[in-house]
Amino acid sequence: xxxxEHVSVQYADAPAPSxxxxxxxxxxGELVLVVGPTGSGKSTxxxxxxxxxxxxxxxxxxxxxxxxxxxxxxxxxxxxxxxVGLVEQNPSSTFVTDVVEDExxxxxxxxxxxxxxxxRRVEETLDLFGLTPLRGRALRTLSGGQxxxxxxxxxxxxxxxxxxxxxxxxxxxxxxxxEVLASLHRIVHDLGVxxxxxxxxxxxxxxxxxxxxxxxxGHVSELxxxxxxxxxxxxxxxxxxxxxxxxxSPTPLSIRDARRKAAALRDALGTSTPRxxxxxxxxxxxxxxxxxxxRVSRGGRIVLDGVDLAVARGSVTTLMGRNGAGKSTxxGAIxxxxxxxxxxxxxxxxxxxxxxxxxxxxxxTVGLVPQQPELLLYADTVAAECTAADADxxxxxxxxxxxxxxxxGGIDPAVHPRDLSEGQRLELALAVILSGSPEVLLLDEPTRxxxxxxxxRLGEMLTGLAAQGTTVLxxxxxxxxxxxxxxxxxxxxxGEVVTDGPAREVLASSPAFAPQVTKVLLxxxxxxxxxxxxxxxxxx
Amino acid sequence: MARLQRKARLQHPAAWxxxxxxxxxxxxxxxxxxxxxxxxxxxxxxxDERHDPATVNPLPAFLxxxxxxxxxxxxxxxxxxxxxxxxxxxxxxxxxxxxxxxxGVRVGGTVTLESLLYAAYDALxxxxxxxxxxxxxxxxxxxxxxxxLPATLYDVGTAVVVGLTFAPxxxxxxxxxxxxRTLRGRxxxxxxxxxxxxxxxxxxxxxxxxxxxxxxxxxxxxxxxRSTTTSRRTATGLALAGLVGVLAGLYGLxxxxxxxxxxxxxxxxxxxxxxxxxxxxxxxxxRSGHRRDRWTWTETVTxxxxxxxxxxxxxxxxxxxxxxxxxxxxxxxxxxxxxVLALLVAATPAWLSPRPREVAP
Numbered sequence: 001x002x003x004x005e006h007v008s009v010q011y012a013d014a015p016a017p018s019x020x021x022x023x024x025x026x027x028x029g030e031l032v033l034v035v036g037p038t039g040s041g042k043s044t045x046x047x048x049x050x051x052x053x054x055x056x057x058x059x060x061x062x063x064x065x066x067x068x069x070x071x072x073x074x075x076x077x078x079x080x081x082x083x084v085g086l087v088e089q090n091p092s093s094t095f096v097t098d099v100v101e102d103e104x105x106x107x108x109x110x111x112x113x114x115x116x117x118x119x120r121r122v123e124e125t126l127d128l129f130g131l132t133p134l135r136g137r138a139l140r141t142l143s144g145g146q147x148x149x150x151x152x153x154x155x156x157x158x159x160x161x162x163x164x165x166x167x168x169x170x171x172x173x174x175x176x177x178x179e180v181l182a183s184l185h186r187i188v189h190d191l192g193v194x195x196x197x198x199x200x201x202x203x204x205x206x207x208x209x210x211x212x213x214x215x216x217x218g219h220v221s222e223l224x225x226x227x228x229x230x231x232x233x234x235x236x237x238x239x240x241x242x243x244x245x246x247x248x249s250p251t252p253l254s255i256r257d258a259r260r261k262a263a264a265l266r267d268a269l270g271t272s273t274p275r276x277x278x279x280x281x282x283x284x285x286x287x288x289x290x291x292x293x294x295r296v297s298r299g300g301r302i303v304l305d306g307v308d309l310a311v312a313r314g315s316v317t318t319l320m321g322r323n324g325a326g327k328s329t330x331x332g333a334i335x336x337x338x339x340x341x342x343x344x345x346x347x348x349x350x351x352x353x354x355x356x357x358x359x360x361x362x363x364x365t366v367g368l369v370p371q372q373p374e375l376l377l378y379a380d381t382v383a384a385e386c387t388a389a390d391a392d393x394x395x396x397x398x399x400x401x402x403x404x405x406x407x408x409g410g411i412d413p414a415v416h417p418r419d420l421s422e423g424q425r426l427e428l429a430l431a432v433i434l435s436g437s438p439e440v441l442l443l444d445e446p447t448r449x450x451x452x453x454x455x456x457r458l459g460e461m462l463t464g465l466a467a468q469g470t471t472v473l474x475x476x477x478x479x480x481x482x483x484x485x486x487x488x489x490x491x492x493x494x495g496e497v498v499t500d501g502p503a504r505e506v507l508a509s510s511p512a513f514a515p516q517v518t519k520v521l522l523x524x525x526x527x528x529x530x531x532x533x534x535x536x537x538x539x540x
Numbered sequence: 541m542a543r544l545q546r547k548a549r550l551q552h553p554a555a556w557x558x559x560x561x562x563x564x565x566x567x568x569x570x571x572x573x574x575x576x577x578x579x580x581x582x583x584x585x586x587x588d589e590r591h592d593p594a595t596v597n598p599l600p601a602f603l604x605x606x607x608x609x610x611x612x613x614x615x616x617x618x619x620x621x622x623x624x625x626x627x628x629x630x631x632x633x634x635x636x637x638x639x640x641x642x643x644g645v646r647v648g649g650t651v652t653l654e655s656l657l658y659a660a661y662d663a664l665x666x667x668x669x670x671x672x673x674x675x676x677x678x679x680x681x682x683x684x685x686x687x688x689l690p691a692t693l694y695d696v697g698t699a700v701v702v703g704l705t706f707a708p709x710x711x712x713x714x715x716x717x718x719x720x721r722t723l724r725g726r727x728x729x730x731x732x733x734x735x736x737x738x739x740x741x742x743x744x745x746x747x748x749x750x751x752x753x754x755x756x757x758x759x760x761x762x763x764x765x766r767s768t769t770t771s772r773r774t775a776t777g778l779a780l781a782g783l784v785g786v787l788a789g790l791y792g793l794x795x796x797x798x799x800x801x802x803x804x805x806x807x808x809x810x811x812x813x814x815x816x817x818x819x820x821x822x823x824x825x826x827r828s829g830h831r832r833d834r835w836t837w838t839e840t841v842t843x844x845x846x847x848x849x850x851x852x853x854x855x856x857x858x859x860x861x862x863x864x865x866x867x868x869x870x871x872x873x874x875x876x877x878x879x880v881l882a883l884l885v886a887a888t889p890a891w892l893s894p895r896p897r898e899v900a901p
Contacts (some may be wrong), residue, residue, distance in 0.1 A: 050758050052754055052758055054751075055757075056754050056757055067691075076757075077757045077758045078757050078758070078759075078760045078761060079760075081758060081759055084758075085758075085759075086755075088751065088754075088755060090751070093748050093751045093752060093755075093757030094751060094752060095756070096593050096683065096752075096756055096759070096761070097683060098592070099594045099897075106759065107759050109687070110760040111760055136897070138593070138594040139594075140596070147852065154759075155759070158759070158760070216824040249621055258742045261881075307714065336722075337719050337722070339722075356725065359722040359723075359725050359726060359727045360725045360726075360727075362725070363723065363724065363725040368723050370720055370723065372739070374744070375716055375717055375740065376720050376723060376724065377740065378737075378739060378740050380739075387557060389724070392724045392726060393724070393725055432724065433723065433724075436724075436725065527603075527790060
């Protein structure tokens with residue numbers, strides 16, 4: 001269906017080619033997962049399939065890419081639209097119309113199908129993706145998961161033989177991600193569409209894949225069996241980590257397969273209990289954030305309705321919940337980014353009201369890294385950004401730079417912040433905010449677009465900060481990160497706190513938010529591979 | 541007359557845009573504050589009754605820009621004067637002596653009510669034209685209008701869609717970047733701060749626009765599969781010539797000093813050229829419509845309702861009716877009754893047009 005023959009891609013200003021000599025053949029009707037660290041060339045590989053690389057992006061492509069017999073050299077992306085559909089990471093920025101039904105019809109209109117066919121296929125597609133109740137809704141009012149499903153449906157309706165998806169679930173909560181993946185599963189199995197997808201959150205997708213392709217520094221492996229690929233891959237989901245630790249063979253990819261093999265492991269772990277992270281540092285006794293009956297409205301709608309929350313000093317707390325549950329708004333309200341309708345916020349040892357302080361004073365008590373860290377970055381080099389941060393926060397010269405060097409694995413100071421990878425950009429934004437040495441650090445969805453390596457560094461850094469007494473409150477969909485770092489988990493739904501308790505208790509008891517290791521080893525409540533490894537080492 | 545229960549639907553976007561154009565022509569021909577405020581009022585009323593609930597209403601943003609224009613003009617006039625000699629002195633600012641070569645320019649000095657009023661009226665005219673544009677935007681999203689652009693004009697279409705998304709997105713981005721600025725301990729006020737914000741705001745908006753263009757490309761926008769190179773070139777050539785004609789004609793119509801006599805014929809010629817390019821393009825346009833908008837009598841009524849005030853005020857300004865251009869004295873301007881009635885006609889689509897589709901929140 002898709003063939004690559006000795007394909008290399010070199011962008012104009014890049015020091016090294018993004019893809020090197022790729023030869024690959026993807027057969028029809030397969031769900032192929034592309035796995036690789038950030039910046040390895042995954043996105044470039046996906047975009048060569050419909051010709052956006054090089055027709056739209058620029059750069060030089062050597063070799064040949066053919067899709068369903070059409071050579072991308074001679075066919076522009078718009079000519080390939082009948083054959084390939086490409087779903088971008090952030091669907092809201094790619095919508096061309098305003099309403100769900102119009103968006104689904106749009107592709108067929110550009111293709112010139114007659115209106116009875118369009119009518120029929122719009123209905124079929126809406127049914128297939130479960131979008132019928134949403135057909136008249138305005139696109140901008142949909143949640144992230146719904147938007148992603150509309151984006152996939154809109155492409156699917158046009159009847160392409162191949163769907164290409166770039167990180168379709170990384171911005172979604174676990175339940176919404178499942179819905180998206182279920183839709184994909186259906187069109188692959190029932191309708192024989194070929195799907196190629198890249199995703200960092202392997203724990204969500206690897207068991208859906210028929211084949212896996214590993215990408216590293218522009219080198220692309222052949223099509224591999226998923227289990228075999230997970231043995232070789234540098235990045236792997238926790239269930240594979242567990243399997244590697246214990247030596248299961250063949251490598252289980254789904255929770256179900258792993259549970260079948262896990263009986264012996266559960267016996268071996270026996271009565272030993274996990275060591276809680278919090279034992280290693282001092283938490284409390286006082287609270288660093290106290291939120292009392294908080295009410296916030298945005299755009300005329302009550303987003304937070306009477307939220308009470310207390311976060312102990314030196315703890316790491318994660319806020320979880322569906323897309324649109326009010327997590328970002330809560331963080332924004334604590335950092336005085338949104339006006340309050342009612343209730344109070346007190347932050348820090350002195351119980352400062354951030355809403356009553358000027359921006360300059362406020363940043364000493366509470367620092368927020370927003371969902372899009374690039375919003376914090378203004379300068380045109382990393383070095384200039386650090387200097388500006390020192391000036392903004394009145395810190396000693398070199399503070400931000402020192403922090404950055406400690407946080408990151410070494411970032412070239414001459415690079416433009418926009419050219420950094422997602423992970424590096426987050427690290428830079430963190431260094432900027434930490435230059436103000438805030439008592440409370442808030443992070444909004446920090447793991448979007450981070451690979452496992454960057455996520456691990458982030459986790460270590462957050463626990464390190466907490467050990468030094470900084471209170472960390474982060475909103476995330478990433479249950480694995482929560483399992484690694486959190487002392488406490490708070491779950492929001494529809495603007496109210498529904499669960500608030502120790503991380504282990506909350507995560508292990510929730511079907512949506514339980515990490516993979518927990519699901520495999522229930523009823524024992526282990527959260528991470530590291531915990532299990534530690535316990536096994538103690539037993540041995 | 542029995543109340544007809546008409547099916548909720550969106551009017552043809554071209555009808556609303558022609559209506560807006562008619563009203564804008566009317567606004568551009570007068571500096572009478574009463575008439576201009578009436579234009580803005582008509583815009584507000586019709587938008588309130590009939591705007592498309594699926595899109596964000598852009599009218600407030602346009603009104604805000606209009607208000608900023610008026611304020612800016614008044615402040616600049618107070619500081620620099622505008623050559624209007626008046627009798628009613630409002631206040632006297634300390635005057636800055638300038639060297640001889642800068643004769644004719646003044647900074648500070650006496651500020652007269654007459655010069656302020658003149659500036660305010662003139663700026664209000666621009667604000668009213670902006671309001672008409674905002675109203676057309678709110679009543680029919682430009683993206684819907686664009687569906688009628690033939691695929692042969694692919695490049696123009698992409699540029700317009702991206703441009704249209706760019707402007708409102710710019711406002712959102714500016715707000716976000718400014719909020720993020722406070723996270724670095726700055727309140728985002730002051731000129732230097734504004735300058736610092738420009739770059740990230742523009743960068744974000746550009747990135748987004750590029751993403752949208754890529755998405756349109758990969759979704760097959762502009763597949764002119766059945767067209768030949770010649771027909772594409774003919775259509776593009778005609779469209780460019782037509783566009784230039786339309787712009788020149790509009791300029792003639794909107795700016796009375798350029799000579800209204802030339803404006804109309806050039807506009808007609810431009811429209812004809814643009815129209816024929818659409819025909820050439822559309823005859824080979826393979827695209828089809830899912831629920832295409834229909835053109836019924838309400839569309840015609842809407843266009844006429846916009847054209848009436850445009851025509852009346854053009855005639856009025858050419859014939860020099862009293863009050864169309866108020867005198868430069870500090871007194872209440874005369875209000876020509878016919879012009880008021882003509883503007884009120886423009887408000888009728890608020891009730892005569894069908895209710896827009898309902899969109900669940």
